[in-house]
Amino acid sequence: MTQDKVLCDIGFIGLGVMGKNLVLNLADNGYNIAAFDLSDEKVQGAIAQDLSENSSGSPRVHGCSSYTELLSQLKAPHLIVLSVPAGAPVDQVCENLIGAGIQPDDIIIDTGNSLWVDTVAREEKYKSNFLLFSSAVSGGEVGARFGPSLMPSGSPYAWARVKPIWEAIAAKVDSKTGKPLERTKPGEVITEGEPCAAYIGPAGAGHYVKMVHNGIEYADMQIICEAYHVLQSGLNLSCDEIADIFETWNNGPLDSYLMEISVEVLRHKSSDTNTPLVELILDKAGQKGTGLWTAMSSLEVGCPAPTIAQAVYARSISSFKDLRAQSAQKLHGPEQNSLSKDEQQQLIEQLHDAMYCAKLCAYAQGFQLMKLAGKEHGWTLDFASIAKIWRAGCIIRATFLQSITNAYERNQDLENLLLDDFFAEQLSQRQLNWRKAICQATMQGIPTGALSSALSYYDSMRAETLPANLLQGQRDFFGAHTFERIDKSPGKKYHVEWSTPARATISIDG
Numbered sequence: 001m002t003q004d005k006v007l008c009d010i011g012f013i014g015l016g017v018m019g020k021n022l023v024l025n026l027a028d029n030g031y032n033i034a035a036f037d038l039s040d041e042k043v044q045g046a047i048a049q050d051l052s053e054n055s056s057g058s059p060r061v062h063g064c065s066s067y068t069e070l071l072s073q074l075k076a077p078h079l080i081v082l083s084v085p086a087g088a089p090v091d092q093v094c095e096n097l098i099g100a101g102i103q104p105d106d107i108i109i110d111t112g113n114s115l116w117v118d119t120v121a122r123e124e125k126y127k128s129n130f131l132l133f134s135s136a137v138s139g140g141e142v143g144a145r146f147g148p149s150l151m152p153s154g155s156p157y158a159w160a161r162v163k164p165i166w167e168a169i170a171a172k173v174d175s176k177t178g179k180p181l182e183r184t185k186p187g188e189v190i191t192e193g194e195p196c197a198a199y200i201g202p203a204g205a206g207h208y209v210k211m212v213h214n215g216i217e218y219a220d221m222q223i224i225c226e227a228y229h230v231l232q233s234g235l236n237l238s239c240d241e242i243a244d245i246f247e248t249w250n251n252g253p254l255d256s257y258l259m260e261i262s263v264e265v266l267r268h269k270s271s272d273t274n275t276p277l278v279e280l281i282l283d284k285a286g287q288k289g290t291g292l293w294t295a296m297s298s299l300e301v302g303c304p305a306p307t308i309a310q311a312v313y314a315r316s317i318s319s320f321k322d323l324r325a326q327s328a329q330k331l332h333g334p335e336q337n338s339l340s341k342d343e344q345q346q347l348i349e350q351l352h353d354a355m356y357c358a359k360l361c362a363y364a365q366g367f368q369l370m371k372l373a374g375k376e377h378g379w380t381l382d383f384a385s386i387a388k389i390w391r392a393g394c395i396i397r398a399t400f401l402q403s404i405t406n407a408y409e410r411n412q413d414l415e416n417l418l419l420d421d422f423f424a425e426q427l428s429q430r431q432l433n434w435r436k437a438i439c440q441a442t443m444q445g446i447p448t449g450a451l452s453s454a455l456s457y458y459d460s461m462r463a464e465t466l467p468a469n470l471l472q473g474q475r476d477f478f479g480a481h482t483f484e485r486i487d488k489s490p491g492k493k494y495h496v497e498w499s500t501p502a503r504a505t506i507s508i509d510g
Helices: 018-030 040-053 067-072 087-099 116-125 138-145 157-171 205-232 239-249 257-265 291-303 306-318 321-330 343-377 382-388 400-410 421-443 449-461 468-479
Strands: 011-015 034-035 061-063 081-082 107-110 131-138 147-152 493-496 505-508
Touching: 011 018, 011 067, 018 034, 018 040, 018 157, 018 449, 034 040, 034 067, 040 061, 040 116, 061 449, 067 087, 081 087, 081 157, 087 107, 116 131, 116 205, 131 138, 131 157, 131 205, 131 421, 138 291, 147 157, 147 382, 157 382, 205 239, 205 257, 205 306, 205 343, 205 421, 239 257, 239 306, 239 343, 239 493, 291 343, 291 468, 306 343, 306 449, 343 382, 343 400, 343 421, 343 449, 382 400, 400 421, 421 449
Parallel strands: 011 034, 011 081, 034 061, 081 107, 107 131
Antiparallel strands: 131 147, 493 505
């Protein structure tokens, strides 16, 4: 299948949508690729697209029919990129490459959404066979083609070899404004600006950060969807009217890729009915697991991330379509009261601020989770750098991230984004509208799990005293779990014989 006996710079395995677009991106940036996939049709498709988009007329993508041929087509030491499904397929490819003769100083880069603990285990498992390096990729198929956000981690030696390639293909932002530098045509190359690729840390760190990125993405999407629901069901606005509102919001602090695509989705008309397509889409949301992984990790680490978890639950409850249809006939909500024009406009303004505040809380939860996980696993994570590489190329890219970058540049040890002076002031100014929007939605019976959980998180974070004192009393009553007292030395543990008349207190050393 080999077209020309030319030694290629990079080997690439897996030519699905993401893989093919990463191959073409690499080719645009001057790299010759030896490409392999179990599907010969996908290999030929990548070659054909390269030739159709390549003005030089010379092939940049060279097809291979086996792992052995792939290795023979590469310059040594070999650099091979994988774009295959997470889990067993990654291990199967690694084993096949070992059988084909890969060498200990060769590098394999896993770009899939692997669970971070699997990446750690693989690096240890294959360390005598090759260097396993991971690089989570965000941005979907368009990002892969024209500039993704890249979160690499693993061997520093491997990063030194990979860095110039990754910085070449990554999305770029203007170093002065923080705005994305758009690249939308095949063959275009952007050499200026800051690349959205930065070394995250040891094995697993990059995939963990990407996992949290996706958890924040779940929350951000759910927040937008709840705003849509309030505008649609609470104000009876049409899809075009909601799109107009979202478009206006996208010119301000809510400017983001997710808002941008929401406008397009709302405006899109079905070709066969000429009605808004979104109204014809079944309201059962799917998920691939990264949001769930983030929520589970937050519980394991002991970091509150209720808005991220609620976004996962929202997708879960949407899957019970038949049950919801039955419940809608039996479970009653409040009577609907129409709002005046002035009240409608007030709710729209309140909803804007509610989205901003909830979005901030979701990011605060994600960044605190990364901070606590970093401490637990010995990773030194640079949060300003992470925020920077999310400013373009990825799904949660937003103007908002420049403010987060600024916050961590002001204080790299910031415990929680809510404590940054700028964000604390923003929350103070917008919190009343946030509360009013949720109250209005609640009185109309419209679920706002993400918006509401974010507000509860905010109120919990600002509460110096929480009712956990009663909870500790309950735990000691039924399980003798002990408690501390605010009027005694810290660390001392106490237990009460609650059912005895004397209520005797027994001190237990902590």
